Amino acid sequence: MAALIPMLRRIVGARVGQHPAAEDLVQETLARVLAAKDRIEPGMIEPYAITTVRNLVATMWRSGDREQRNRHRLHDPNEPRDIEESVVATEEQSAITEALGRLTEREREVLLAHEVSGRDTRSLADETGSTAGAVAAQLKRTRARLRVEYLLALEKVEPPTDRCRPVLLALSSADRRRQRELDAPRHLLECDLCARLSAPLLGRGPTREDEVHVPITSDPDIVAARQAARELAVRAGFSGTDLTLLATAVSEVARNIVKFATSGDVTIELLDQPQPGIRVVARDTGPGIPDVGRALEDGFSTAEGLGLGLPGARRLMDEFSIVSEQGRGTTVSMTKWFDKKG
Amino acid sequence: MSTGPALVSILRQGDTLVASIHTALDDSEMIRFQNDLVHQIGEHRARGVIIDVAALDVLDSFGSRTLRTIADMARLRGATTVIVGIQPDVAYAMVQLGMGRVGAHTALDLEEGLAYLSSMRNGRHKAAP
Numbered sequence A: 001m002a003a004l005i006p007m008l009r010r011i012v013g014a015r016v017g018q019h020p021a022a023e024d025l026v027q028e029t030l031a032r033v034l035a036a037k038d039r040i041e042p043g044m045i046e047p048y049a050i051t052t053v054r055n056l057v058a059t060m061w062r063s064g065d066r067e068q069r070n071r072h073r074l075h076d077p078n079e080p081r082d083i084e085e086s087v088v089a090t091e092e093q094s095a096i097t098e099a100l101g102r103l104t105e106r107e108r109e110v111l112l113a114h115e116v117s118g119r120d121t122r123s124l125a126d127e128t129g130s131t132a133g134a135v136a137a138q139l140k141r142t143r144a145r146l147r148v149e150y151l152l153a154l155e156k157v158e159p160p161t162d163r164c165r166p167v168l169l170a171l172s173s174a175d176r177r178r179q180r181e182l183d184a185p186r187h188l189l190e191c192d193l194c195a196r197l198s199a200p201l202l203g204r205g206p207t208r209e210d211e212v213h214v215p216i217t218s219d220p221d222i223v224a225a226r227q228a229a230r231e232l233a234v235r236a237g238f239s240g241t242d243l244t245l246l247a248t249a250v251s252e253v254a255r256n257i258v259k260f261a262t263s264g265d266v267t268i269e270l271l272d273q274p275q276p277g278i279r280v281v282a283r284d285t286g287p288g289i290p291d292v293g294r295a296l297e298d299g300f301s302t303a304e305g306l307g308l309g310l311p312g313a314r315r316l317m318d319e320f321s322i323v324s325e326q327g328r329g330t331t332v333s334m335t336k337w338f339d340k341k342g
Numbered sequence B: 001m002s003t004g005p006a007l008v009s010i011l012r013q014g015d016t017l018v019a020s021i022h023t024a025l026d027d028s029e030m031i032r033f034q035n036d037l038v039h040q041i042g043e044h045r046a047r048g049v050i051i052d053v054a055a056l057d058v059l060d061s062f063g064s065r066t067l068r069t070i071a072d073m074a075r076l077r078g079a080t081t082v083i084v085g086i087q088p089d090v091a092y093a094m095v096q097l098g099m100g101r102v103g104a105h106t107a108l109d110l111e112e113g114l115a116y117l118s119s120m121r122n123g124r125h126k127a128a129p
Helices: A004-016 A022-039 A045-074 A083-102 A105-115 A121-128 A132-155 A164-172 A176-182 A184-190 A192-197 A219-235 A240-261 A309-316 B027-043 B061-076 B088-097 B110-127
Strands: A211-216 A264-271 A277-284 A319-325 A329-337 B008-013 B016-021 B048-052 B080-084 B105-107
Touching: A004 A022, A004 A045, A022 A045, A083 A132, A105 A121, A105 A132, A121 A132, A132 A164, A132 A192, A164 A176, A164 A184, A164 A192, A176 A184, A184 A192, A184 A264, A184 A277, A184 A329, A211 A219, A211 A240, A219 A240, A219 A264, A219 A277, A219 B027, A240 A264, A240 A277, A240 A309, A240 A329, A240 B061, A240 B088, A309 A319, A309 A329, A309 B088, B008 B027, B016 B027, B016 B110, B027 B048, B027 B061, B048 B061, B048 B110, B061 B080, B061 B088, B080 B110, B105 B110
Parallel strands: B016 B048, B048 B080, B080 B105
Antiparallel strands: A211 A264, A264 A277, A277 A329, A319 A329, B008 B016
16 A cells, blocks of 8 residues: 555656645545555556546646635635734624614513524424513613623723613614603713713614704804794694794704703604694703793893893793703793694 | 895985885894984984885884884984884784884875975974073
8 A cells, every 4th residue: 555655646746846735735645545545456556546636636726716716705805904903893793782782681682592593483482481572672771782792891991881782772772752751862962971982873773754853052053943944844734934943942942052051952743643734842951940930031041141042932832841950951842833724 | 235135225205315224124123224214314304304114014012112222312413203004804813912102203005194294394494482
């Protein structure tokens, strides 16, 4: 058997030259010949070895070719190229690992079974005696939590208040009822961290045609807010005088934000319950109003001017309420019902 | 007014300035308009000022107050101000807001405004001792 080796080396050498795999080919041929030794007639060992080695060389070239041909398929266009990108990718990866770690074991199991192993909700439901719908709902909540935990882990921060996590979760799951319960927009005004973290979460859920959100920081925003309100109201079928009253009231509350609080926002949304209308909510993080009752009297104002902002706005709208907490800010909510006669 | 179409225009017609606001102004633009106008009253020795607000869809407390300030300042500079073209909806909103009295004479449109100014001038000459 060992007598074959010089001959095989010669054959391989003639075909592949100094190829790094040359010795491998020789050894592989010997292994195959040894394995087949019992089936080979005496005296035929040499020709068998020669054929085997030729075939192996041919196979090597062929698979080399195939690899070359298909190499482009291995290229992942999403793979980061420079170091910075790969650092970011690593950070993202460790953040997602961290976030997964913060889920409960059960949540993690179900999520991975569904997303990674591709198991459908029905089979997961059967396992626990639940329904497919319930599993889907649970998955939705888990994903929402994962998003929040991921963002927190990526920034390597712990939320400063008890309200942060619930608010972020409500935003992440696009749960509008919960957002309202928690007064999420106000929290975002007050909490810088959440304001920053929530940016990628805000676009979640179906985009709403019936709501506009205008941040207010300087006087051009007052004009922007009242124009946004007007446009939304026109779409809802408001017309004529109502539009002007609404725009004027929005202008007044937005101006109060600029004048007293420097920053805040105005949210305008259409209502259809209990009847068609439009609601304007102006929130700020200003010093608050010490005496709301007096601020609503005509002629009262702590700044220069006639102080007609709030009582005037109240007269322009159908419903008006104001909540103010000293040192925390003020929220003015007002509603105008759609008057079909107008 | 750096770019885009002019937000306001101030034209001179004899000793009358006709100032038209073409679009919604924010507070700082309103203040700039006020300063420009008062400055031009002196420059052109204007006796009458007409401010045309027909293009405004909202005159809120600040807007109304600025108009009143302009009228007061113009009066101190010896000119009479007439505000023309307040839209019916805007008028209603201003009354609701409690800004019904703008502190300047008002007229329905430019023509009425000019007529008022000329009657003022003639009246004053007649009434003069």
